Amino acid sequence: MKIVLTSARRKTARARVLVKNGRGRILINGVPLEILQPELIRLKIYEPIYLAGEDIIKSVDIIAESHGGGIMGQASAIRTAIARALVKWTESEELRRLYLEYDRHLLVEDPRQTEPKKPRGRSARAKRQKSYR
Numbered sequence: 314m315k316i317v318l319t320s321a322r323r324k325t326a327r328a329r330v331l332v333k334n335g336r337g338r339i340l341i342n343g344v345p346l347e348i349l350q351p352e353l354i355r356l357k358i359y360e361p362i363y364l365a366g367e368d369i370i371k372s373v374d375i376i377a378e379s380h381g382g383g384i385m386g387q388a389s390a391i392r393t394a395i396a397r398a399l400v401k402w403t404e405s406e407e408l409r410r411l412y413l414e415y416d417r418h419l420l421v422e423d424p425r426q427t428e429p430k431k432p433r434g435r436s437a438r439a440k441r442q443k444s445y446r
Contacts, residue, residue, distance in 0.1 A: 317401045321393035322422055326382030328390035332398040335374025341391060342378055354388045361396035361419055364411060369403060389418070396420055 317332040339346040341358060349355045358377075362370055375395060379387040396419040400409045412419040428437035435441075 319398040323389040324386040326386035326390045328379040328394045330394035330398045331376045337371045339375045357388045
């Protein structure tokens with residue numbers, strides 16, 4: 314039995330994806346992808362699955378877990394981890410090229426993170442005005 318385990322990050326969200334031989338079931342944090350809400354998240358996670366093709370997806374089970382961050386960050390992390398897992402599973406250079414042409418962030422993580430808040434300000438860069446009179 315072949316098993317592929319991959320992980321990905323987006324902002325503070327972390328995702329792990331397990332791909333194994335199966336019947337085409339896709340679970341996201343224990344919920345089937347078909348009934349995952351909101352719909353925007355479902356569509357975002359479905360992108361790499363749709364691009365891979367039905368023949369690959371029908372022969373594998375995908376189990377994804379994510380934690381940390383918000384729902385969009387988690388969805389992006391899951392999406393990247395699924396794409397990486399499918400490329401690793403198929404060992405297909407063609408699928409890898411297809412993902413990179415469609416959206417580079419399917420395989421490459423986005424390194425941007427929020428900047429920490431600093432003293433004397435209400436956010437990372439904004440400071441209280443200084444007055445001399």
